[in-house]
Amino acid sequence: MIRFLGLQTHQSSCHCLSGPFGCRSIIAFVVAVCLAVGPVAAGPGEYLKKPDTWFAGDEAKKIAANILSFQTELGGWPKNESTTAGPYTGDRKDLKPTYDNGATTDELRFLARIYSATKDAPYKTAFDRGLDYVLAGQYPNGGWPQYHPPGKGYHRHITFNDNAMVRLLTFLREVATTKTYAFVDDARRKTAATAFDRGIVCILKCQIKVDGKLTAWCAQHDEIDFRPRPARTFELATLSGSESVGITRILMSLDDPSPEVVRAVEAAAAWFEAAKLTGIRVASEKDEKGPKGVNKVVVKDPTAPPLWARFYEIGTNKPVFADRDGVQKMALADIGYERRNGYAWYGAWPEKLLTVGYPAWKKRVAAKTGR
Known part of the structure; x- marks a missing residue:
């Protein structure tokens, strides 16, 4: 693993997306190819074990259409939903994005793989929106709440519960350093690296001392x-x-x-x-x-x-x-x-x-x- 501890202090920002592949185009793309893949499907993380050639095929495109249908207006994905088994048929405004319970990161990994295999622009646009949702949620001190915007309840706290923040840091390091994400623009990759650095600093600040001793x-x-x-x-x-x-x-x-x-x-x-x-x-x-x-x-x-x-x-x-x-x-x-x-x-x-x-x-x- 590559270590990022340049310790830059600027705040991550969410890049605005515009042009021919905005939200409406993505929805149209979903409608065009969205076919259910059966009543039972693995989570998006399970499909990441597939070879690159599989991501260029029809089955991967059907699953990707389902994943895209669950992407919220803010860019992330909801928790406790089977985002691969079939298309979302409700009101998209009812979907609440989160970093909790494994949500968002594996959906983004899937989109990265299928875009690399197909070069279909809607996958990249959706990926960029999801990555921006991850980057936008980071506090200036390096931590993440359970979801963004965080609200006023306990969800606003820096969330290690169920490994939420560790998963985000692992994902951002992948974005910044691995060939899978070579398609991501330099600005976002640099921001991901900086976000990782700040997250490590946050972790060190959170470690609890008892009688002057780290625990x-x-x-x-x-x-x-x-x-x-x-x-x-x-x-x-x-x-x-x-x-x-x-x-x-x-x-x-x-x-x-x-x-x-x-x-x-x-x-x-x-x-x-x-x-x-x-x-x-x-x-x-x-x-x-x-x-x-x-x-x-x-x-x-x-x-x-x-x-x-x-x-x-x-x-x-x-x-x-x-x-x-x-x-x-x-x-x-x-x-x-x-x-x-x-x-x-x-x-x-x-x-x-x-x-x-x-x-x-x-x-x-x-x-x-x-x-």
């Missing part, structure tokens, strides 16, 4: 002062055992990490080790009184592999849990059935990073720095 990250951070912030009522302002993994990985992917980045990675790895939970596992037990007949419980098991909690209390490093009332509890059993069984409170998220990724990264950094 990990919250799933959301304040868009003004970077402090940890809550999201949904059961997602408290805590240290994240899940989202912090993706953040650490993107820092580790930098080719020539600065001393600040090295310190951030080493501190995060130390925190993952300190936050590791042993001697327990999460089991699903029969529960005839439960709505679904099963119930998640934490049981003691000295042979169980390590686990990490989704959320840790800042300052004590104790796992915390909450219902939709937002009241912090200290055990999974203390929250109600619905949230207890409907959310990923435990996982092995950092395990591969600690056992494979981090040791390899240490060797690579040592080889470059002599430390």
